[in-house]
Amino acid sequence: MEKTQHAADVSLVWFEHVDRFWSMQPTRFAFGLMTRSKAITYDNLALRAPEFVAKTDCAVADEVAAAGFARDAAAPVPPMFQPFRLRAMTLANRVVVSPMCQYSAVEGAPGDWHFVHYGARAVGGAGLLVTEMTVVSAQARITPGCTGMYSDAHEAAWRRIVDFVHANSAAKFCLQLGHAGRKGATRLMWEGIDEPLAQGAWPTLSASAVPYFPHSRAPREMTRHDMDMVVADFVRATERGERAGFDMLELHAAHGYLLASFISPLTNKRGDDYGGPLANRMRFPLEVFAAMRAAWPRSKPMSVRISATDWADGGLGPDDAVEVARLFAAAGCDLIDVSTGQTVPDARPIYGRMFQTPFSDQIRNEAAIATMCVGAITSADQVNTIIAAGRADLVALARPHLVDPSFTLAAAGWYGVEAVALPVQYEAARDQLLRNGERQRAEMSDLRHKARPKAHAATFKQAAE
Ligand SMILES: Cc1cc2nc3c(=O)[nH]c(=O)nc-3n(C[C@H](O)[C@H](O)[C@H](O)COP(=O)(O)O)c2cc1C
Structure with a gap:
């Protein structure tokens, strides 16, 4: 109960000061709204709403490009x-x-x-x-x-x-x-x-x-x-x-x-x-x-x-x-x-x-x-x-x-x-680093999908209570 109340308090602060975020680009504004209570994060959202996170990545990349950096291709980092x-x-x-x-x-x-x-x-x-x-x-x-x-x-x-x-x-x-x-x-x-x-x-x-x-x-x-x-x-x-x-x-x-x-x-x-x-x-x-x-x-x-x-x-x-x-x-x-x-x-x-x-x-x-x-x-x-x-x-x-x-x-x-800087002495580790990361994410996503119906049931039960 304390955790839920704390999340609600943090969320309230966001609403009370919403004028701080008025001038933000709309997708980032929405991302801030979604993540305001700290209960939902970037990786959470990437599992639930990957298109929205991809859009957020693009919005951040656009802002960075507007500051004079070369824009990443279709899928920004x-x-x-x-x-x-x-x-x-x-x-x-x-x-x-x-x-x-x-x-x-x-x-x-x-x-x-x-x-x-x-x-x-x-x-x-x-x-x-x-x-x-x-x-x-x-x-x-x-x-x-x-x-x-x-x-x-x-x-x-x-x-x-x-x-x-x-x-x-x-x-x-x-x-x-x-x-x-x-x-x-x-x-x-x-x-x-x-x-x-x-x-x-x-x-x-x-x-x-x-x-x-x-x-x-x-x-x-x-x-x-x-x-x-x-x-x-x-x-x-x-x-x-x-x-x-x-x-x-x-x-x-x-x-x-x-x-x-x-x-x-x-x-x-x-x-x-x-x-x-x-x-x-x-x-x-x-x-x-x-x-x-x-x-x-x-x-x-x-x-x-x-x-x-x-x-x-x-x-x-x-x-x-x-x-x-x-x-x-x-x-x-x-x-x-x-x-x-x-x-x-x-x-x-x-x-x-x-x-x-x-x-x-x-x-x-x-x-x-x-x-x-x-x-x-x-x-x-x-x-x-x-x-x-x-x-x-x-x-x-x-x-x-x-x-x-x-x-x-x-x-x-x-x-x-892929483009992260590695000293030449450690270059041999790059492929494996990326392969392992990809595998871990695939496993996580798989687990998440299998666990989803149960998680939803628990959430609804909690909400009903
Ligand atoms: C061992 C240690 C030494 C620290 N020394 C400094 C320091 O020299 N200057 C400073 O501004 N903050 C110092 N801090 C504070 C940290 O920069 C940081 O603000 C604080 O640890 C909270 O971050 P964290 O939760 O990631 O550890 C030190 C923290 C730790 C753990």
Whole structure:
């Protein structure tokens, strides 16, 4: 009963905000309507109404063609395999390896672990990789294991990884830059996430002098001089990122770290021009963004990761997030990476599959800016559902990529996407990948047909009850 009620609630939200989708192409509008409660997905529909899904694929492909890409022939590839462009950067598909700290850097430098980690995921077919939060100074670290971009050694170590990714895959590589703020000087994830370091801690900065946990060290409230230093750190790291060869830059303004601490009223208690209403709280994050944008090549895109809600009373909500997105877009941001929470320890997030996607949907369709969604998205079916319904332009997966670097290649096999990029060393696997995918789909469809009368009977019984 709870599941049914939850589906009804999610569905209600769609109807209440139907004006968001008014201007959508009619088939995609219908696809969004069909999949609004998450109970029906792209693959479900492909079994029940293949012609409708084929029409949806064509509608997505037409939109992509209108953006200047060559149109696929009669049967276009599924939405997740459609290319996407931001400024001069073209992605081969819509799958993104979400940023994930590895807590394994030595003195800020990425090493062999990072080389293998990023290399494997690039070869695994995702269109875009985002680095873990890479910090702009030693004081900006979350933990002693965080990667940095504040020395020549860091720049050279990243360059080696970027070069490998470019030489051996079709993936593009985005550098996520951040500053830990009051969540700095904490332990490695596996030793106690967000817990203060027992030894070797460094002083931390934040919008206000409010500690994260009651037992965390209090940060210092930033002065204007601190702000100047931090802006300069971000600019230097941006210049290093360009020299290291990254294709894109993401500013981390989410999860309660330094810039997020300015945006949320729960962590920003300032009485000066940088506190109070949202426009004031955005002043410093926008200043950092503008300085980075000016130092980053015009042809290369930039994104910002935000927390679209604090999941806490008195905190940021989705309507604020739309405004935050608009302000960053006006400053030259090309894509909002929509995450949530992690601002305060007593937040009460509502988890569930694709649980953050509605925030991306709202920002994309109200602020008219490209978005990337993330959070409990685990299957290619969900990726296709989200893209086809216009809830996001890119879909990031974090934990699924930890255990399956080749998530995108496996999906290409399942959907029979022949053109997926494979390094020459792995070319021998292509035919088998596609054959196995075809067989699995045939078996699934067969099973479905055999099970259908029973499933229908059960549904009618349920509905009658
Ligand atoms: C081990 C780990 C490290 C993470 N590190 C970062 C990070 O450095 N920067 C960031 O923005 N998000 C980070 N995240 C959050 C993920 O990018 C993602 O938003 C979150 O895990 C939800 O996606 P998922 O359900 O696909 O795992 C991390 C997540 C995990 C699991």
